[in-house]
Amino acid sequence: xxxxxATLRLQFHRGFTLDDAVPLVGYFADLGISHLxxxxxxxxxxxxxxxxxxxxxxxxxxxxxxxxxxxxLVDALRDRGMGLILDIVSNHMAVGGAGNPWWxxxxxxxxxxxxxxxxxxxxxxxDPLLExxxxxxxxxSDYGEVLQAGEIPLQFDAPxxxxxxxxxxxxxxxxxxSYGELLRATGHPAxxxxxxxxxxxxxxxxxxxxxxxxAGLAQLAGQPEVRAAIxxxxxxxxxxxxxxxxxxxxxxxxxxxxxxxxRTAADDINWRRFFDINELGGLRVERPRVFEATHAxxxxxxxxxxxxxxxxxxxxxxxxxxxxxxRLRxRLRxRLxxxxxxxxxxxxxxxxxxxxxxxxxxDDWQVDGTTGYEFxxxxxxxxxxxxxxxxxxxxxxxxxxxxxxxxxEVRQARQLVLxxxxxxxxxxxxxxxLQVARGNLMTRDLTFGxxxxxxxxxxxxxxxxxxxxxxCGRPAQDDxxxxxxxxxARSTLNEADWPLLxxxxxxxxxxxxxSLPPGPLRKARRHACVRFQQVTAPAAxxxxxxxxxxxxxxxxxxxxxxxxxxxxxxxxEDFHAACLRRRERxxxxxxxSATHDHKRGxxxxxxxxxxxxxxxxxxxxxxxxxxxxQPLRRNLGDSLAPAPVDELMLYQSLLGSWPLELAxxxxxxxxxxxxxxxxxxxxALREAKLHSSWSAPNGPYEEACRSFLDDxxxxxxxxxxxxxxxxxxxxxAPAGALNSLAQTLLRLTVPGVPDLYQGNEFWDFSLVDPDxxxxxxxxARRQALARGGEPAALLxxxxxxxxxxxxxARSLALRGRCPALFAAGDYLPLEVVGEHAxxxxxxxxxxxxxxxxxxxxxxxxxxxxxxxxxxxxxARWADTRVSLPAETPALRGLFQGAAxxxxxxxxxxxxALATFPVGxxxxx
Numbered sequence: 014x015x016x017x018x019a020t021l022r023l024q025f026h027r028g029f030t031l032d033d034a035v036p037l038v039g040y041f042a043d044l045g046i047s048h049l050x051x052x053x054x055x056x057x058x059x060x061x062x063x064x065x066x067x068x069x070x071x072x073x074x075x076x077x078x079x080x081x082x083x084x085x086l087v088d089a090l091r092d093r094g095m096g097l098i099l100d101i102v103s104n105h106m107a108v109g110g111a112g113n114p115w116w117x118x119x120x121x122x123x124x125x126x127x128x129x130x131x132x133x134x135x136x137x138x139x140d141p142l143l144e145x146x147x148x149x150x151x152x153x154s155d156y157g158e159v160l161q162a163g164e165i166p167l168q169f170d171a172p173x174x175x176x177x178x179x180x181x182x183x184x185x186x187x188x189x190x191s192y193g194e195l196l197r198a199t200g201h202p203a204x205x206x207x208x209x210x211x212x213x214x215x216x217x218x219x220x221x222x223x224x225x226x227x228a229g230l231a232q233l234a235g236q237p238e239v240r241a242a243i244x245x246x247x248x249x250x251x252x253x254x255x256x257x258x259x260x261x262x263x264x265x266x267x268x269x270x271x272x273x274x275x276r277t278a279a280d281d282i283n284w285r286r287f288f289d290i291n292e293l294g295g296l297r298v299e300r301p302r303v304f305e306a307t308h309a310x311x312x313x314x315x316x317x318x319x320x321x322x323x324x325x326x327x328x329x330x331x332x333x334x335x336x337x338x339x340r341l342r343x344r345l346r347x348r349l350x351x352x353x354x355x356x357x358x359x360x361x362x363x364x365x366x367x368x369x370x371x372x373x374x375x376d377d378w379q380v381d382g383t384t385g386y387e388f389x390x391x392x393x394x395x396x397x398x399x400x401x402x403x404x405x406x407x408x409x410x411x412x413x414x415x416x417x418x419x420x421x422e423v424r425q426a427r428q429l430v431l432x433x434x435x436x437x438x439x440x441x442x443x444x445x446x447l448q449v450a451r452g453n454l455m456t457r458d459l460t461f462g463x464x465x466x467x468x469x470x471x472x473x474x475x476x477x478x479x480x481x482x483x484x485c486g487r488p489a490q491d492d493x494x495x496x497x498x499x500x501x502a503r504s505t506l507n508e509a510d511w512p513l514l515x516x517x518x519x520x521x522x523x524x525x526x527x528s529l530p531p532g533p534l535r536k537a538r539r540h541a542c543v544r545f546q547q548v549t550a551p552a553a554x555x556x557x558x559x560x561x562x563x564x565x566x567x568x569x570x571x572x573x574x575x576x577x578x579x580x581x582x583x584x585x586e587d588f589h590a591a592c593l594r595r596r597e598r599x600x601x602x603x604x605x606s607a608t609h610d611h612k613r614g615x616x617x618x619x620x621x622x623x624x625x626x627x628x629x630x631x632x633x634x635x636x637x638x639x640x641x642x643q644p645l646r647r648n649l650g651d652s653l654a655p656a657p658v659d660e661l662m663l664y665q666s667l668l669g670s671w672p673l674e675l676a677x678x679x680x681x682x683x684x685x686x687x688x689x690x691x692x693x694x695x696x697a698l699r700e701a702k703l704h705s706s707w708s709a710p711n712g713p714y715e716e717a718c719r720s721f722l723d724d725x726x727x728x729x730x731x732x733x734x735x736x737x738x739x740x741x742x743x744x745x746a747p748a749g750a751l752n753s754l755a756q757t758l759l760r761l762t763v764p765g766v767p768d769l770y771q772g773n774e775f776w777d778f779s780l781v782d783p784d785x786x787x788x789x790x791x792x793a794r795r796q797a798l799a800r801g802g803e804p805a806a807l808l809x810x811x812x813x814x815x816x817x818x819x820x821x822a823r824s825l826a827l828r829g830r831c832p833a834l835f836a837a838g839d840y841l842p843l844e845v846v847g848e849h850a851x852x853x854x855x856x857x858x859x860x861x862x863x864x865x866x867x868x869x870x871x872x873x874x875x876x877x878x879x880x881x882x883x884x885x886x887x888a889r890w891a892d893t894r895v896s897l898p899a900e901t902p903a904l905r906g907l908f909q910g911a912a913x914x915x916x917x918x919x920x921x922x923x924x925a926l927a928t929f930p931v932g933x934x935x936x937x
Contacts, residue, residue, distance in 0.1 A: 015094045016832055017322070017359055017601065018047035019761075019825050021769045024609055024786050025052050025074075026062045031082035035089045040795040042093040044774065044818075045825020048321060049090065050098045052609065054083065055310060058107045058292075062786060063609065064100070065326060066107035066293060069114070070307045087319050096321035098361070101311055103337065104330035105287040108132075108294035109151050111184035116294065120147065121186035123269025125220055131303050133285035133295040135441065143283050147270040150278035150291055151183045160262060163253040165272065167261055169243050174231030178265065180272075188268055189223040190214045192230070195264075198249065201242035203233055276708065282437035287330065288551045288559075289434035295547075299332045304340065315348050321360060324384060328364040329478045329550040332543045335378050338362065342379040363603055367553075369477035370577045374599065375488065382602030385768055386575025389606055391591050392756045393571060393618060394583035395854065398872045401568075401625035402581040408632045409567045412639070413658040419579045422565045426556035427473045429702065435552055442548045443468050445541035449520050452534040456516060467506060467513035468545075474501025478550045480522060482542040487522030495522070521545055562612060563701035566662045569669065570621035573612045582625070585854045585871070589842040592856070596764035596840050604760045607770035607777055611785060614777035615770075617669035619756060620742075620749025624668070626874040627745070634741055638664060641734040645724045647717035654717030656704055659697070663722065666693060667738050670778045673746060673812040677739040680727070687726040693780040694722055748874040750776075750811055751883035751930050755854075755869035757817060758931045761824040762858065762867045764840055774821050775814030798822060804908045804929050808882055820931070823907050827865070827935055834863045845922075847893035852876060853922055855895045864902055866913070868895065868925055868932035883930050887923035895920045904934035 021041055023034060034049070041049065053064030056074045064074070073080040090097055108116040115128040123129065123145065124136055138144055152159045159165060165178050167187075176187040176195060187195070193212030196204040210226055213219075233239045250264065251257040265272060273281070278291050285295030298304050314320045323341070328334045345360045361381040366374060368387045374380070410417040416425075431439045443465045450456040450464065475498045480491040487495060499514050506514070521542055529535040562572040571578050595602055607615040624631045642660065646653045655663065667690075675682045698705045698715055705711035725731040725738075753776070760767045770777070772789035775797075779785035797815045807816040828835045838860035845853045852873050858865040870876070876889045897918055904913040908929040913920055913936075925932050 015047040015096070015829075016836065017096070017361060017766055018828050018832060018836075019045055019767045019769065020048045020050040020098060020603065021046045021771065022050045022609065023052065023771050024062075025054060025064065025077050027060065027076040028062075028788065030076070031078040031086045035086050037791050037795070038086075038089040038093055038095065040791065040798065042095060043798055044822050045829060046095065046769070048096040048098050049086075050324065050768065051100060053100050053102050053326070055101070058110060058112060062783065065102050067102050068107045068110075068112040070106070071310050073310070083314075083319060097319070098322035098324060098363075099311070099314070099320045100324040100326060101308075102326045103296070103298050103307065104327045105293045105295050106132075107292055109149075109292045110182050111179075117184065117186055120149070120268070120270050121188055122220060123147070123188070125217070127220075130300060131296060131306070133297050135283045138283050139444070140281065140283075143271060143281070145269070148273055148277065148281055148283050149183075149185065149270045150273045150275050150282065152180055152272055152274050155274050156272055159274075160252045160265075160272075161258060163251065165252065165261070165265070167247055167250040167264070169234070169247060171234040171240060172231060174227035174229070174234060178261075178272075185265075185268070185270065185272065187264070189226065190219070191264060191267055192226075195246060196230075199239075199242040199246040201239055203236070203239055204230075204242070207233070278437065279434045280436050280440075283441075285438070285547060287327070288555055289430075295330065297332070298337060304337075308341075308344075312344060312348075315345065315360070322362065323360075324363045324365065325380075326365050328366050330547065332547065333483075334364070335375060335481055335483065338364065338378040338380050361601055367478055367575045369494065370580065372477050372494065373490065373594075375481060375490065376598070382599040382765070384608070385603040385605030385765070386608075387591075388595075388602070388604045388760070388765065389573065389608075389611075389615075390576045391583070391588055392606060392759060393573070393576060393622065394580060395585065395588045396619065396622040396752050396756065396871055397568070397571065397582035398625040398628075399582040401628035404628040404632060405567050405625065408628075408635070409565075409661070412635070413566065413661055415564060415566075415658055417567065419561065419565050419567070422561040423556055423579075424473050426560035426564070427552055428469070429560065430555040431469055431472060431548075431552055434708070435548065435555060438548045438551065439469070439472070440465075442541070442544040445537070445544040446517070446520060448537045449534070449541050450516070452537050459513065459516070463510055463513050467502065467510050467517055470502035470506050471498050471514070471517055472549055472552050474498045474505075475549050475553065478553045479546045480549075482522035482546065484525060484527040484539075486525040491522075558612075559700050560702060563662070563697050564658065564703060566658065566665060568621060568624060569613065569662065569665045570618040570624075573618065574608065574610050585842075585851075588854065589840075589856065592763045592840050593842075600764055600837065602765045603768045604763065604765040605768045605770070606756055606760050607773050607785075609770070609782065609786060611779075612781045613666070613669055614779035614785060615756065615773060616749065616753045616776045617778045617780075619752035620745060620778075621665060621669040622752055623745040623748040623874050624665075626748075626872055634737070635661065635664060638734055638737065641737065642721075642725070645721050645731055645734070647720060649713060649717060654704075654714050655721055658701070658703065659694075659718060660721075662697060663690075663694065664738070666690070666697075666780065668742055668745070670780055671739065671742040672778060673776065675739070677732075677736045683726045683735075687723060689780060689784050690722055690726070691719060692784060694718060696781060744879075745874070747880055747883045748877050751870060751873060751877060751885075754817065754820060754883060754930050755871065757820055758824060758867060758869055758933060759854075761821065761828070762835065762865065762933065763856075767825075769821070774818040776817060794818065808884060808929065811883055820908075824933060827907060827933070831860075831863050831865070831935070834858055834860045834865060838863070838865075841898065843898075844896040845893065846896065847922075848891040849876060849889075849893040849922075853893060853895070857898070857901070862902075863937045864904060864935065866895075866897075866901075866904055866932070866934040868922065868934075870926070870930070884928075885926065885930070887927045890921070890923040890926070893922045895922065895925070902936045904936040907933040907935065909934075 054073050055067050056069035056072050057064045058066040058068055073083050115131055118128050119126045136145055165180050167178050169176055178185040189211055193208045196208035214223055250261045252261045287293035331337050363382055363384050364380050366383045406417040416422055446464050447461050450459040477494045480487055480495055499518055502514055526535050526538040558574055699707045704714045725734055797818055807819050838858040841857040843855035845855050854871050855868050876885045903915040911924055
């Protein structure tokens with residue numbers, strides 16, 4: 014098998030199965046990919062389009078073709094010397110519905126279920142209504158209303174011999190001890206003995222006996238008169254009748270769950286979810302039994318050499334990420350130790366981790382790196398002009414009325430989610446800290462209110478997703494972030510609450526819990542640390558990715574997953590430093606520029622970044638568009654729709670995503686494009702939570718915004734505005750394409766492993782999901798790769814995307830010929846001098862006599878001028894040149910005819926980039 018050289022992410026679902034990927038393997042190999050990188054393949058909720066809602070981790074999803082299809086895909090990969098990396102979901106499973114047998118068993122048996130310890134449930138609740146019960150917030154409205162409407166009917170599954178209540182797609186099993194009441198109420202003699210036996214079920218023995226009793230009931234239910242008696246009994250539990258209402262309510266109250274409206278989850282939830290999603294329940298994978306049960310299929314696939322690496326979804330959701338990763342690595346090593354020396358032994362493990370400013374992955378996790386969000390951020394910072402920051406922030410603030418600083422939006426959003434959708438999770442952490450305070454005589458007088466206030470401000474100011482507190486306390490590399498949060502909290506708390514911050518600093522890892530004597534206090538301290546860390550991560554995600562990104566529109570190209578959006582730009586020195594650091598610490602880290610979670614496509618971001626160089630021009634355009642749009646806005650009484658914040662974001666989204674081939678008078682194309690924008694618009698409005706939300710959609714406002722969009726793109730009254738936006742896109746598109754080619758080449762040549770997202774070998778102007786998960790026309794891509802093309806022809810027809818594909822294929826081919834050069838080679842930043850030195854980034858890779866040199870323009874919109882192709886005229890570079898090391902051998906261009914003679918000490922950029930937008934030179 015080939016060494017890990019480049020990955021390509023595929024999103025599998027019932028519309029694109031494992032068998033659908035088999036005939037594409039040859040194309041991926043020809044493109045230069047060494048490993049496919051698959052979305053989760055374990056059995057997910059029926060119809061899942063992403064696979065992160067797993068309901069059965071013990072088998073490959075039959076909707077994808079099951080294990081036979083997986084084996085066919087792996088066989089095809091092996092035939093081309095390729096591998097498979099699998100995305101796995103360790104943090105959560107899909108709950109609710111009727112498909113997760115583990116979850117249904119917990120509902121049926123409560124703490125007596127062998128799966129009760131699999132889910133992160135707080136069975137001991139201060140709420141008397143929840144003591145020993147699981148809150149099940151899946152009802153469409155309040156419990157009493159839904160029950161009275163007959164929308165929670167009691168039903169009997171005859172083949173299974175089981176009773177359950179239901180609500181739409183949700184199933185709520187009735188606990189077998191309750192069957193006694195139901196069967197006795199039938200009055201049928203054949204069921205009376207079973208009724209007594211069911212009522213006698215208790216303890217573990219009762220759990221074991223229940224299956225046999227259900228089988229007996231199923232057998233009896235095969236008799237028509239028995240089945241008829243059961244149906245008559247079920248009628249007595251019809252909640253639409255007063256007696257049935259009381260009877261069914263009393264039965265449901267005796268279950269191990271409490272049915273409730275979906276709205277109660279935010280405040281009353283007593284089990285950990287994935288963020289605030291009621292249908293995804295957190296797993297306690299830190300427990301060995303849970304780890305083994307949820308990973309058994311994964312380990313089987315590893316044992317059989319069907320998968321060659323793992324990607325761990327949402328590592329920050331786990332109670333102990335370090336412990337989990339190290340346990341996983343031990344299992345992988347155990348497998349590798351049994352391989353022959355001749356076998357390829359690389360089994361990388363990547364974690365989905367969002368790193369804050371100045372944060373690094375912990376060395377002792379024993380993983381190969383992250384999925385590459387931080388690299389996306391580094392690329393983006395490099396391509397934004399610092400001169401545009403001030404004008405664009407001022408423009409946004411003056412027109413939208415929103416804060417100019419992104420951090421202010423984040424803090425407001427954190428306050429919102431911690432007191433809203435994540436209120437229950439926050440209260441759980443605060444209650445855990447209250448137990449710590451009560452366990453010590455010196456702190457028992459601290460009130461819950463004091464703890465809540467201090468904890469809230471601490472999390473509001475937290476600069477990273479979480480810390481990683483262990484028995485020895487906070488790791489040294491986490492401590493600066495915690496201290497920063499403490500200082501932030503001090504700046505906003507009343508002085509009377511300042512002493513609480515010292516206690517929080519000590520309780521939350523400042524004092525190792527292992528220094529405490531074994532007992533309740535140590536246990537309480539550890540529990541509080543876990544709860545705290547498992548609330549800071551979702552608070553960050555919901556506040557930043559799912560709120561602030563949709564409220565702050567200074568420049569949308571700086572709003573994406575893993576980005577430090579408060580920073581607008583960074584100099585080349587920062588990019589070089591990050592590359593050097595990555596080569597030193599994590600040379601196998603993935604390098605992504607697009608993912609299934611991105612907010613907009615990699616080429617959309619590259620195009621929008623051009624606005625940072627043309628801030629004045631953009632400001633003039635926006636002011637003019639606002640005037641042109643006046644007739645399109647809707648009057649909603651005391652306000653107009655869309656509001657400025659939403660209208661301004663729409664303009665940027667249009668500028669970034671407008672297809673290159675779309676003309677302003679193409680009715681059919683505009684109609685299709687409008688459909689995509691409507692999906693984005695609805696999500697953007699609801700995520701922002703300013704004028705609408707998922708929990709309380711504002712129908713009139715959303716309809717007004719939809720009408721504005723439709724008029725702009727499809728109606729005669731929007732023609733002039735539409736034409737002007739299309740003209741603006743045409744003006745910045747060549748510079749955007751140049752940025753795209755630059756970021757593509759950087760991803761393929763700097764230290765790390767380049768990761769491609771499905772279909773992005775052509776231009777990617779996608780919007781947020783589901784737009785970025787649309788079907789890919791692989792036939793067109795395969796045909797284009799086979800067709801090839803000379804650089805001049807590719808440049809002339811750059812709008813069709815083949816130029817990007819060719820850059821990828823040729824660069825990966827070079828990586829294939831010189832694997833050690835790019836996997837282990839030195840990274841040498843090269844000095845650029847001359848008139849436009851700040852507009853070029855240059856570096857070399859060197860290993861065992863092999864060399865590669867990379868030149869990419871940056872902030873080059875001014876040099877490009879009004880060119881209609883993404884190529885800077887040579888004369889515009891003037892005297893800009895690159896200083897070369899004395900030992901540089903003769904180099905030849907991968908796309909350029911120009912060559913660099915051996916021993917040449919300077920290279921004129923005007924010559925090096927005369928015929929192709931970016932440069933990759935190589936030699937030995």
